[in-house]
Amino acid sequence: MKTLLTLLFTALVLQFSAQPTPAPAQSESILITNVTAHLGTGEMIENAAIGFANGKITFVGKSNAAKAADYDQVVDGEGRHAYPGFIAPNSTLGLQEIGAVRATRDQYEVGTFRPNVRAIIAYNTESEITPTVRTNGVLIGQITPRGGTISGSSGVVHFDAWNWEDAAIRIVDGVHVNWPWMHHRHSEHGKVEFRKRKTYDQQKAEIERFFTEAKAYCAEKPKLTEVKFEAMCGLFSGELNLYVHAHDIKQITEAVHFKREFNIPNMTIVGGADSYLVGDLLRENKVSVMVRRLHSLPRFHEDDMDLTYRLPKMLEDEGVLYCLENSGDMEQMGTRNLPFYAGTAVAYGLTYEQAVKAVTLNTAMILGVANRMGSLEVDKDATFFLSVGDALDMRTNDVTHAFIEGRAIDLDNRQLQLYRKYKAKYESQ
């Protein structure tokens, strides 16, 4: 049996490279034994083994049930925790490098309705941020445009590729709508208020008109092509998901009724601060929720101070499908803290495996990629990682190995390089 060291990607010897080099395809089949496997399905296997070959998982089960002889390499996992690669939905990784530098911002296109803009083609695989995210176990992301009423289309990528084509898991998985606020910010004499928005009805009518026309277009296409509507057809057929970014209860209920009115098969509320108030409505209409960054302040003074932390537990109890997302201030770099939002959800009610599921299989289901990823199950992509300790707790999260489609990826990043560089400087003094 070999040690885990043998699995480390070789590029690491190049001490001061630029971004980590994408790993080559899996050439040998591998069985890692003696791990605690968090399957992502809500189950956990102690003393487990994970086998994978040609980028796919071939075995998940008790170590003693695995057939070691079938594998080119058998490695002792030394009691580490194994998790499916965590998935960061509603992400702008690779779209923005430095917030304050305009030239590096690619997530906001102009225009109100632009479903046809596709985030994935602007996804920069050479971003210096992405490798720092992988280092904490986040291996997959939904790259999502921002702004406008219809921001555009998102796509799903894994985080170890030469270019966006190689990275793509789904070029387009859905279209994003920012549901208009029924209230707007009003500032007078230094006091800020939300006021009922006079233009809300108008804006909603515009969305309805756009969808009505798109639906007619998709039902029977004319000779001439309408690019914007072309991007909408998957929503009506069920191929794509409609992501509605909404927080307030009134927005959420309006969006659900919109789904019924337009007979849209798949809808997800993104953010959903008030979603816990309308669990029945969401469940009955098969609307899922991407729960906004857990580490947020409650909206109202008198809200329970842990209201935002408890949101996943409340949705779990309501039987609503949900996952965790991370948009907000400094969201690109903050993606590496996604595992800890799941940890907070454990502190505030979820079981541990439910919390793992909220950043893996649930997310994969919402993004429509659960056939390939999101859990440690046979025939799925071998996209997973090992951590010495509990990966949901920053105190113990220590990712030593990560695999994307069976490829042992380089967990180094520019920050680690700088760390080594300056540590060496002081050590030499």
Place this chain on the structure above:
Amino acid sequence: MRRTIATLALLFLAFFNCAKAQDTWPVNGTLEKDLTIYRLANATIHVSPTETAQGALLVQRGRIIGIERGEEQYAAKSRANTVTIDMGDYHLYPSFIDLYSDYGMPEIPKQKRERGPQFTSDKKGPFGWNEAIKPEIRGAELFSHSNGKREALTKAGFGAVMTHQHDGIARGSGTLVALGENDNTSLLIPEAAACYSFQKGSSQQDYPNSLMGAIALLRQTYYDAAWYAEATDRRESNLSLEAWLKLQEAPQFFDTRDRLDVLRADKIGDEFDVQYIFKGNGDEYQRLEAMRQTDGAFVIPLDFPQGYDVSDPYLARMVPLSELMHWELAPKNPAFLASAGIPFAVTADGLKSPDEVIARLRESIRHGLSDTLALHALTLGPAEMIGADDLIGALREGMIANFIVTDGPLFDDDTRIYENWILGEPEILIDREAIDLSGRYAMTFNDKTYDLVVSDEPGKHKAHFEVILQKDGEADTTKVTVKLSQEERQINLQFGPQKDVFDGVFRLSGNVFSDSRIWRGKGENPAGEWLEWAAVKEEDAQEKAKDEKPTPAVASIDSVRIPQPFMAYGRPQLPEQQTVLFTNATLWTCEEEGVIEGGQLLIHEGKVTALGQKVDLEALFGKKLPDMQVWDVEGAHITPGIVDEHSHIAISRGVNEATQTSSAEVSIGTVVDSEDIDIYRQLSGGVTTSQLLHGSANPVGGQSGLIKLRWGMTPDEMLVEDADGFIKFALGENVKQSNWGPDNTERFPQTRMGVEQVFYDLFIRAREYEAEWAAYDEAVENLSRRQRRKGELPPKPRRDLELDALLEVLNSERFVTCHSYRQDEINMLMHVADSMGFTLNTFTHILEGYKLADKLAAHGAGGSSFSDWWAYKFEVKDAIPHNGAILWEQGVVTAFNSDDAEMARRLNQEAAKAVKYGGVPEAEALKFVTLNPAKLLHLDDRIGSLKVGKDADIAVWSDHPLSIYAKARATFVDGRRYYDREEDEQLRDKIREERARLIQKMLDAGEGKDLPKPSEKVPHHYHCDTVTDQIR
């Protein structure tokens, strides 16, 4: 009652009351000497709120010339020129006074904002540098009654107001005017008060853009004026300061925004030995004791909130509990003020119309205010506040004849104001002797008799016939409307056509006789034929049955417990200091003892009294143990309270005085907001002490406020006692305005090169300033006795608050926390400090600190960093999460801070990232958020570790304190349990109950009213680079 000749004269007077009494004006025609004495007899005269007389009031030439009391009035003293008016038991009260008015002021011209910065005043002429400081504005010069809505005020019973232009920080003088129609006679005291606020108003100048800036500007102006008055060698004339100095003799009037502003203004007053009169906001009861301690008098509005339409439960969430509570309690505010012995007057400000004042005061009287004090607040109270009680506010000989006439005690529900005499001239609001026609009459014409019904009061009479018609064999009463008009005793009636009754329009005219018992006259029928008619009153109008709901019972103020702070999670009483013995605890001492498992900790009288494996109580207390709680925490972890070195919570109106390159004179400590929910939220994350820092918009920011999270206390009580002073500096992109857009390219510096020069220049100036004072002190010392006697003093330097603060830095009396990212600029600032002979205390953010940790250690600076932030600006491109570990390894005192209201409640988890990134040992990592920031704040002798003698600032955790699963079970500050998870659950229930009760009450009270829908208040969450103008 017969109309007397005198009242007719009075009516006449009311139409002809101007153009007299200006002795200096040329006479056109013959001179009117205005000698008539009006003797208002048989009246109840409210001489003052506490003194009533029966008798006659004598008025001549706009003044009260005497009161005849009791029997005296029947003595019929012979006076020449006397016209007696029988007041028939009416009441006379002094007319009301409003001290917070802008009556008669011209509109404030709106200034156009130019693009780009405006550093100094645009005002032309030899005035001061800041457009918001304009003591030279004279209310009396701006005043003209023709600008104002005089009648709205006189109708409401007001007779005089102090009016000023509500614009700017130093607003100039307020002027006391009577509400007459002649500017010359109306002006009573030209400079009745000097008026101030914290709002800069129409000034378009950048400085100040924050409340703390406004405070600093006022303080500096006091110092400048004192210098200006004394300086013998000054080279400038400054009319603003001259006006300021002159106004210091007048009463000082401060317009505030809320109860905390009152405390802030009062503090300024204390510094300069000034007692302000405060324009309050109706929320004084929410911090009543603190208001009392200001020793100030208050002018309070009566704009009690009318509530919201809370029928939509979703929208109703937007009304915070504090607003619901205020809705219920606001009418009690005057009674609360009275109970605390705080002198107050009322203003009509904030009301839709001044005539609501009486109704609101009646409401407050139902809520416990006495009639006497209510009257005092309208009359003598305000007069006394501005020292005008020899002129107005009472009815005494020699005073201005400003009084109102009512038909009963002022605050009785049915009492109305009939006349308002101003400067001895009556204004008739309701004709006291108007003929009341209401009643039921038998009216005869065309040989028929009809039932005529007249309703309502004089001036508003309505009339109709009641005619009985046979309809399908049944009697049916029909109303036929009559158009009735009345002028004195002349009346006109018009009615018809009406099916089956009148075949066309009848027009009648006639007169009223015998009071109103008999009417008769002539008229024309539809055919144009004359007819005669008459009506005889058969019964008087019935007293209208009151269909109002019975007034709901109100709670007395004694039974109301005011939560501190006045909002959700406030408590009616502060938590007591407890004696607690924690047993079975894992103690993270952050001292040499390290982590003690299964240990005990005793807190007593606000201090950590003992800790270890076992506490020997007997050795401490002898046989007599104090009242003590033993809390077996069952293995739970106890740490020192979290200390946040870099926080921006609990700050009122602006975290950045972002306007000038240096704003060393401003202080966050002056604008602490004790009513910020984030204080409580952070207690729930174990935080006990925070440094509230100025933002990073300029190289020299402002001074810090160091607070303990004493939730419920006042801002000053939250400040850490005897703490060293700190000041924020900043470097890099923020101070050179890199990300401020194309309009901000003028302010020096725009490059890192310039930033260095800013610091050199300021510190050189500070040293020279020091030398200037030293030379002065020496010269004073060396004065000869003769010079001293003759007052031949050397010229005194100008006190400069900005240089004061910088000089303190140079002399290590104030310490720097510097916002910094890149190593080059950090290096630069250390060179500046070294060359100037002081040590930089802390670099905050310091994200490239790992690149020069050795230099930092050599200089002696500490580092307070983010655990893992980066990539938001170009200058943080090289930030790494291992920064903390390297700094620590190199011997730099290292802390992790929040700079974020949410993250602050998870700082223990941020500390854990020092373990994750760089492998700092856990006990050391915990110090990043406890002992180390305490060191950086020079408070490590008091807080930051579990050590006997230190403050009992501790957090009890449900789990390993660095774990994501750890929750604070309780947080103590000074031995007071300000947060407790179980109590928190109860508070949540209480909040829900209280909301439900108030919403039900609001729904009930709002029935049938058109109330506004709720709108959400969005709280501010400040970061370093939040730049807004919040005092406009």
